[in-house]
Amino acid sequence: MKQRSSIIGSVEALPHRVASHLSREIEGGDIIPGARLPTESQLADKFGVSRNVVREAIAQLRADGMIEARQGIGAFVMAPEQRTAIRIDREALKDQRNMEQLFELRSILETESATLAAARCASDDLDAIKAALDRMGGEERWEDGSIEADLLFHRAIARATGNGYIYTFISFVCEQIRQSIHYARLTNPLHDLVEVNVAEHVRIYDALAAHDPQAAGEAMRRHIDGAASRVGVELTAKINRGK
């Protein structure tokens, strides 16, 4: 079959490209909430793809609650508040300010996570956290393994809160940050900073093991601040949070 003339040449799949394009148009305000999208056929012509591809793209956006399609009428843009999913634009994180804000959110979640975990964690929770910590301090300080153990550590704490939503949200935010960092600079030895990083984790673990919520929370907050500065993000806007 002859190849249609595509909009852009890329490795990404067509539905994803169409979805991204529509998503940006909606996010950017080109199409206001409540407005109707062009028909599937029109979109197919516009992007130079088949109607089938357009439908798959719309299926993705519809799953997020970004648009709503009604049979016989058309597809409509929905208000951004009633999304059924949270999605973070990886591109936006290249902006230092956005990364800073995401770190601030992470700080909030993780600080409280550590606080709750200190009060609730059982012995097996502590074992899991300790295991992750050992992996970090162990021989596999090389790039990937270390980062993986780092995430494992934080997830283990989140799990120790006993709150599945906290676990989900923290996992998500951390993963977004990790991938964004990993993408920005692939090589990151800096062994002296690794030592600092491990030391911060040890302090968190000690507070958790002592079941001291306040100490755990503060250790975690300092750690996130440190982690942020280590990747070049300064949480300048530090407020005198209720401490």
Add this chain to the structure above:
Amino acid sequence: MKQRSSIIGSVEALPHRVASHLSREIEGGDIIPGARLPTESQLADKFGVSRNVVREAIAQLRADGMIEARQGIGAFVMAPEQRTAIRIDREALKDQRNMEQLFELRSILETESATLAAARCASDDLDAIKAALDRMGGEERWEDGSIEADLLFHRAIARATGNGYIYTFISFVCEQIRQSIHYARLTNPLHDLVEVNVAEHVRIYDALAAHDPQAAGEAMRRHIDGAASRVGVELTAKINRGK
């Protein structure tokens, strides 16, 4: 065209039903991460739908990072940690314990949101918050309008933090809770409780207007606790959070 024999009779669209079914199978552990899904044709036969429908369902799951399709090989289940989107199962919120956990997460986010907002909010931010408050206390205390103004109030505070991610996360969590409540019990007069609710909001606003972070945070925490108990959810596991 003759109607195929569908799995279940429902008003939901076919792709969504297939996606939900697959999602539950993955979430439930029936298909472990890394495993390969049946081919599109097999799934089409299994669900009694066309391959087109299966592809739309997979498109949704793929957008969430739940599965990954590789041309020429098949579709594979991915680890739950590397999802690219957060989605909350509305069904699961019917379980009191899950609702309780979601409220706890909301408490964390909103408390810190109020704290930050108190330190950062500008006069126009306060105006927006005040406007929402007036709408709540105003004449439209009837069901929907009141709840809408309530959400508007909380969103205005989140916006005043200047952190877009905090706004997104809080909007999302609040919306999930609202829809779940709205679904559970459609009628909710209880006018005396409405007065209490408004009073709590006033206290939050006063703290924000006074730019008192600690007072704002505590007022918000008390409000969320109160809101939870008003819908029958007790945040029993209250910890001595770093006060």
Add this chain to the structure above:
DNA sequence: CTTGCGATGTTGTAGGATGACCGTATGATC
């Protein structure tokens, strides 16, 4: 004026055809 019905447009679903890509088996070459 109201009501019913057809025309038209839109999304939803079915089904088949072809291209692109992957893994493996087969067979030729050294």
Add this chain to the structure above:
DNA sequence: GATCATACGGTCATCCTACAACATCGCAAG
């Protein structure tokens, strides 16, 4: 016998056409 090129079947990616389900509008009959 070992190695490498090629053929083949399986699978996803995309395209196309056709029809069903639903909504809206206009027009004609009552």
